Amino acid sequence: MKAETGDRAFAAAEQGRAEQDRAETVGLITLSHRGDLERCALLFESIDRHAASRGCHYVLVDDRDVALFAHFARPDRLILPQSQFLPWWIRPIPFLRRRRLRYWLTPFGKPVSGWHIQQFVKIEATRRLPEARYCLIDSDVCFFRDFDLAALAEPNPTPFHVHPGGVGANRPRHIQWLGTASRLLATKPQSVPADDYIDQIIIWDQATTRAMTDRIEAVTGRGWVAALCRDRHFSEYMIYGTFVTNTPSVMARHAVTTQSFCRTHWDDDALSEADILAMLDVATPTERAFCIQSFGSTPLSTIRASIDAFRAEGGEERSKLRTDAA
Secondary structure, eight states, X not given: XXXXXXXXXXXXXXXXXXXXXXXXXOEEEEEEOGGGHHHHHHHHHHHXXXXXXXXOEEEEEOGGGHHHHGGGOBTTEEEEEGGGGSOTTOEEEEEEEETTEEEEEOXXXXXXXXXXXXXXXXHHHHHHXXXXXXXXXXXXXXXXXXXXXXXXXXXXXXXXXXXXXXXOTTOHHHHHHHHHHHHHHTOOOOOSSEEEOOOSEEEEEHHHHHHHHHHHHHHHSSOHHHHHHHHOOOOHHHHHHHHHHTOHHHHTTEXXXXXOSEEEEOSOSOOOHHHHHXXXXXXXXXXXXXXXXXXXXXXXXXXXXXXXXXXXTTHHHHHXXXXXHO
């Protein structure tokens, strides 16, 4: 059984696009929650400043958080409940939390966590929303340079981010995710070291995402969401990457790149304003945004102060000159 989503999400998206007086480019998808509300506000501000040439931005949040995010909504930014992108048979379990994660009941094995739910929603939103191509952006990302999404739209090939050899013996979860992808897609298991396909800003092609879920259903004999519920140990980016890599006709529509759009600080330590400015100063020309993981100790106020200082010191102009020179 395929995932069913409410027609309301699709209708709202179509209405939002109809109200936009500009050419469609690449749609944006961000999944968030109440804990990242202020980080999302910073993301929205940075998108408005640096990503003017874009399609609609779809912000998908837990149903109970829609009202909290509602004041951010406008014709080119839609706040949509995640439930509209989930099958009817996935139900939240009230009051159940473990390690701060919520859980949902399914008829296909053990309950799934909010981490699983976000991946289901991300895949289904890409399959169902109106644009032909999407930029998937985490809510703790902030743009500090202009990002021309129109250059990534059709008929240009879809950027396909690959970190060559990024999955080694020291990353057992990534190895497990690659194994799951191979099983779901019936592809040859990858040996380690293997390529990694995970990043904070990823471009997905809708036709590819639909073909990917069709392949999962053909291989498993189940709806793709049910198949993922039964396996549990998966990564949406690893599945997409494995599918593209092992499907020549699909790979032909993608352009492999080892360059990221985002500079990321993964550690849990608290960064100072000087640390963040140094991080931005060494960013490569392709890195248009930065991400300081929301689970880290860096206060949002420090991140905001760093952005203000970067602009006041002419950082945006220096970045433009560096990009033009590259």
